[in-house]
Each structure stands twice: as C-alpha cells, then as structure tokens.
Amino acid sequence: MGENVVVNNMERESGKPVAVAAVVTEPRFTQRYREYLERQKLFDTQHRVEKMPDGWVALPVLGETLPEQHLQELRNRVAPGSACMLTQLLDPVPSKRAQGCSPAQKLCLEVSRWVEGRGVKWSAELEADLPRSWQRHGNLLLLSEDCFQANQWKNLGPELWETVASALGVRRLAKRGRVSPDGTRTPAVTLLLGDHGWVEHVDNGILYKFDVTQCMFSFGNITEKLRVASLSCAGEVLVDLYAGIGYFTLPFLVHAGAAFVHACEWNPHAVVALRNNLEINGVADRCQIHFGDNRKLKLSNIADRVILGLIPSSEEGWPIACQVLRQDAGGILHIHQNVESFPGKNLQPVEVSKIEKEHWLYPQQITTNQWKNGATRNTRGKTLSPATKPEWQRWAESAETRIATLLQQMHGKPWKTQILHIQPVKSYAPHVDHIVLDLECCPCPSVG
Numbered sequence: 001m002g003e004n005v006v007v008n009n010m011e012r013e014s015g016k017p018v019a020v021a022a023v024v025t026e027p028r029f030t031q032r033y034r035e036y037l038e039r040q041k042l043f044d045t046q047h048r049v050e051k052m053p054d055g056w057v058a059l060p061v062l063g064e065t066l067p068e069q070h071l072q073e074l075r076n077r078v079a080p081g082s083a084c085m086l087t088q089l090l091d092p093v094p095s096k097r098a099q100g101c102s103p104a105q106k107l108c109l110e111v112s113r114w115v116e117g118r119g120v121k122w123s124a125e126l127e128a129d130l131p132r133s134w135q136r137h138g139n140l141l142l143l144s145e146d147c148f149q150a151n152q153w154k155n156l157g158p159e160l161w162e163t164v165a166s167a168l169g170v171r172r173l174a175k176r177g178r179v180s181p182d183g184t185r186t187p188a189v190t191l192l193l194g195d196h197g198w199v200e201h202v203d204n205g206i207l208y209k210f211d212v213t214q215c216m217f218s219f220g221n222i223t224e225k226l227r228v229a230s231l232s233c234a235g236e237v238l239v240d241l242y243a244g245i246g247y248f249t250l251p252f253l254v255h256a257g258a259a260f261v262h263a264c265e266w267n268p269h270a271v272v273a274l275r276n277n278l279e280i281n282g283v284a285d286r287c288q289i290h291f292g293d294n295r296k297l298k299l300s301n302i303a304d305r306v307i308l309g310l311i312p313s314s315e316e317g318w319p320i321a322c323q324v325l326r327q328d329a330g331g332i333l334h335i336h337q338n339v340e341s342f343p344g345k346n347l348q349p350v351e352v353s354k355i356e357k358e359h360w361l362y363p364q365q366i367t368t369n370q371w372k373n374g375a376t377r378n379t380r381g382k383t384l385s386p387a388t389k390p391e392w393q394r395w396a397e398s399a400e401t402r403i404a405t406l407l408q409q410m411h412g413k414p415w416k417t418q419i420l421h422i423q424p425v426k427s428y429a430p431h432v433d434h435i436v437l438d439l440e441c442c443p444c445p446s447v448g
Contacts, residue, residue, distance in 0.1 A: 019088035020047050020113075021065055022058035029079040030057045036078045037061060042070065046101075046109055047092040058089060064117050103168055104132055110167035111160075118156060125150060137199035140172040141165070142189070142212055148175070161193040172197075174212055189213040204229055206254050207280055210245045214269035221247060224425045224436060228307075228334070229255035236304035239324045240264060241294045241317045245273040248307050248334075253283040261287045262302070262324075264294040299324050304331040311434055312338035315402075322406045322441075330415065330442035333403065339395045341431050389433070392422050396437045407441060414444040 021044075025033055030049070037043035037059060044060035051057055066086055074084050101109070108130055112122045131147035153160060161173050172194030189212055191197050197213035203225055210217060229251040236258050240249045243263035252258040265271050271291050278284040290297060297320055306321040308314035314336055325331045400417050407415040421438040428434045 019090050020044060020060045020092040021063060022050070022060045022087055022089050023066060023071070023074065023084050024052060024056050024058045024087050025074070025079075025082055025084040027051075027055065027057050029082040029084075030059065032079045033059055033074055033082075033084070036074060040070065042066065045097055046095055047089070048095050050089060050093065058087060060089065060092060104130070107131070107164065107167045111163055114160070114163040115156070120152060120156070126152060129153070134168075136170070137201055137212060139170050140174060140194065140197070140199050140212065141168055141170045143173065143175045143192075145176045158193070165193050204251065204255065206250045208245055208247075208250070208273075208277055209280065210273040210277075211269060215245050215267070215273055216270075217245070218247075218426075221425060224248075224423065225251045227423060228252055231256045233258040233305065235259050237302055238262070238305045238307065239299065239303040239321075240307040240309070241297075241321060242308065242310040242314065243274055243289070244270050244309075246277045248309050249274070249287060250277060250281055250283070252305075252307075253278075253286055254281055258305075259286065262290060262299060263287055264290045264292075264297060266292050266294070294320055297324070301325075301327045304329075306331065306333050308333060308335045311336050311428065318403060319406055319410070322403065322410050325407075325441060327411060327443060330440070332420065333437075333439045333441060335399060335437040335439060336425070336434065337395060337399070337437065338428050338432050338434055339389075339391050341389050341391045341433060388422075388424065392424075392433070392435050395435075396422050396439075399437055400439055403439060403441065407443075411443070413446075416442045416444050418442075 023033060023037070034043060034049070042061050042063075044062050047060040049057060049059050071084060071086065075082055108127060111130065112127070115126065116122050129147060129150045131143050133144065135142040165171060165173050173192040174194075174197060175190050175192055177188030177190065189197065191213055197211045198209065199212055201208045201210075201217065203222055208217070225247065228248055231252075233252060233256040238249075238252055238258050238261045240252075240261055240263045243249050243265045244267070246263070249261050249263045253261055263274060265274060268291070271289060274289060275284070278287050278289075290299075294317060300323050303324040303326060306324060308317050308321055310317065318335075321333055325333075396419050400419055404415060404417045407417070418440045419437065420440050421436075423436040423438070425434040425436060
C-alpha cells in the first residue's frame with residue numbers, strides 16, 4: 001500500500017526534503033476522517049489530499065506524527081471498522097490555499113514546520129527573524145543582512161538553507177553583509193548554499209554576469225541606466241572612473257552610441273566581470289579597461305563625458321575628471337552623490353566663503369550659470385525647473401563652484417560651468433537621496 005511514499009527518520013536526518021505526515025485510509029472513509037481532523041485542528045490545509053497508487057487516500061496532518069490515540073479514535077469511533085495508518089508524503093503537493101500564499105508566508109510555513117521537526121519550538125522571535133524581502137538572481141537568492149540572526153539558527157546546520165531555498169524555489173542562497181570600506185566596494189556576501197556565486201541579470205537588453213559574493217549590483221540604479229541609455233553620445237569619448245562590472249559603461253556603449261569608453265576599475269573581481277560583459281554584449285572593441293587606482297590615471301584632454309558613479313561621494317575623483325576633459329571643448333560630468341535631506345528645512349544655496357575665494361587663481365573669471373531663483377539654463381538657453389529638494393540644489397551649486405575652481409587651477413584659464421540637470425536615482429536611507437548632477441564644463445574663449 002503506497003510504499004514508495006514512506007520515508008523513515010534516517011532519510012529525514014540525511015537532509016532530504018521535508019516530508020509531510022499523513023493518515024491513509026480507504027476512500028469511503030475519507031470525508032469522516034477529514035471532518036474529525038479539522039475539528040481537532042490537526043488537518044494540514046497547506047497540502048492536498050492525495051490519492052495513493054493503490055487507491056487509498058492520504059490526508060495530510062500537522063506535526064511530525066499523529067498520536068496513537070487519534071488513530072484509535074478514527075478506527076473505532078469516527079468510522080467503526082475502518083483501517084488507517086500513518087505515513088509520510090515525500091513530495092507533498094501544495095493546496096490551492098497554499099498556492100495563494102505570498103512567498104514570505106510560504107517561507108514561514110516551510111521553515112516553521114522544519115524547525116519543529118528538529119525539536120525546536122517555533123516562536124515569534126524566530127518568525128520575526130525571517131527575511132521579508134530579497135534579491136533574486138536566477139536560481140540564486142540574495143538575503144538581506146538583517147535576517148537569520150537569532151542564536152537558535154546556528155545549531156540547525158546547513159539543512160536549514162536547503163529548506164529556505166526549496167520554499168522560495170531556488171537552488172542557491174547567499175546572505176548580504178555590509179559593503180567593505182576598502183575602496184573597492186567589495187560586498188560582504190556569504191554563500192550559504194551552492195558552489196559559486198556567479199549570476200546573470202538583464203537590464204534594458206544588456207546582459208550582466210558577475211559574482212554576487214565579489215561584486216556590487218544595485219537594482220535601484222535602473223532608472224539612471226535607462227536615462228543614460230537614452231542620451232545621444234554618437235562620436236563621443238567617455239571616461240568611466242568607477243566602472244564596476246559595467247553598470248553605466250555598457251548602456252553608454254550599447255544604447256547611447258558612445259564611440260569609445262575608458263573604463264577605470266580597481267576591484268580585480270569586477271574587472272573580470274567587466275571584461276566578460278563587454279565581450280558578451282559585443283562592445284569590447286570600443287572600450288579600454290584601466291585597472292588600478294583612477295587617481296593615478298595617465299589620460300588627459302580626451303573626454304567628452306566623465307561618469308563619476310561612486311556613492312556616497314565621488315569627490316576624490318573630481319580632480320582626475322577635470323584632467324581628462326577635453327581642453328578645447330570641455331564636456332559633461334555625471335556626478336553621483338548621496339545628499340541628506342532635512343524635512344521642514346528650506347536651505348538656501350551655499351555661499352562661497354571669502355577665504356575660499358582668496359585661494360582661487362582667477363576668482364574674478366570663474367563663471368557659473370546659477371540663477372537667483374535656483375533654476376538653471378541649458379546650453380540652448382532653456383530654463384530648467386529647480387531641483388525637487390532645496391538640499392539637492394544647494395549641493396549641486398557647491399559642487400559646481402568646486403569643479404569650476406579645480407578646472408581653473410588645473411588648466412590655468414577660466415572655465416564656464418553650468419548645471420544641466422539634477423536626477424534623483426533612489427532613496428539610499430531615511431533622509432538620504434542618491435542623486436546625479438549633470439554639469440557642463442566649457443573653457444571660456446580667450447579674450448583679445
């Protein structure tokens with residue numbers, strides 16, 4: 001009678017999928033058995049009643065087993081003369097009700113059942129310690145750092161991760177930590193299940209391959225990647241000072257039509273991924289990778305655009321960005337920054353101090369296009385609306401002044417700077433916004 005569905009305790013301990021206990025009886029007794037189990041709150045509503053190969057019916061029950069007293073009650077009083085036995089379903093089929101559960105609810109159900117099967121009491125503390133959100137990369141799930149922190153998890157062994165993966169429909173699991181403050185932005189990611197962390201991700205028709213345990217990838221940057229992909233960069237040479245695996249290098253090459261990109265990166269793992277991503281997207285012949293510290297970059301007087309895609313701040317790269325801009329025509333800087341916002345405060349644009357002015361080589365010739373009302377103009381004279389938040393505009397004006405100073409000091413002649421656009425990318429943290437400043441920089445024509 002249905003021997004192929006029975007699993008013993010040794011198999012369960014060996015890490016095979018968690019089975020579901022079930023009472024097996026003849027079809028004619030099924031309804032009475034079910035009504036009794038429901039009254040006793042023993043019936044498992046998350047799994048389907050299953051017909052066995054020999055025609056008998058298995059009713060799933062809650063818990064690891066069913067006490068003998070209930071089996072006797074079923075045989076002798078609920079359906080006198082009936083026969084029943086306890087078995088376990090190796091591959092229980094989710095009920096229609098369970099299929100309607102959210103992934104988080106299903107995870108809670110499966111993990112709680114597995115934990116109780118290990119003799120550990122399920123608690124509100126453990127439930128609160130389950131993940132509520134995650135990143136899915138194909139068959140790998142990346143969990144956030146604020147889950148599975150309770151001490152009880154540590155004693156449950158690697159089979160816990162097999163249960164989590166099974167509940168969420170993946171084969172590999174990794175858990176995020178804090179990004180290492182080592183300059184290379186190496187993610188502190190631990191692989192919990194699986195033999196490698198390489199994944200694939202497609203954004204706007206561009207394929208990215210990378211190792212999640214070694215390289216950063218932000219889903220929140222998709223709006224900025226779409227924006228730069230829509231720019232017209234035909235014939236332009238770009239310098240990407242923080243290329244990573246090609247987050248912005250690839251959209252500029254594949255969609256924006258950039259003629260050539262110089263991609264700077266000092267994380268060796270990211271460089272491996274970047275080189276691979278350039279190849280698989282068919283643009284390797286239009287990009288040169290500069291491995292190492294971009295502050296030592298030998299390039300100069302070459303770029304129509306410079307991408308400074310590092311947060312919380314790319315300010316260390318501003319001098320080199322000024323160095324690589326074309327000296328005859330200038331270009332555009334795309335400057336990323338995390339900017340704090342203060343609810344209720346209406347901050348005014350930064351005023352440059354007299355002390356800072358005294359250190360400029362040509363203070364009287366530095367030209368910016370800031371308007372008193374906070375609005376700006378583009379190169380065609382069209383007025384752009386002010387930044388959504390005053391703090392964004394305040395930071396942008398401060399950055400514009402600093403860049404103008406750097407350009408003048410570096411090239412020994414005045415430059416004109418102009419805020420073209422301020423683009424919100426994502427909320428980085430409470431009251432902290434990741435934004436991008438598009439700053440146009442042009443050398444002033446020589447007088448006389």
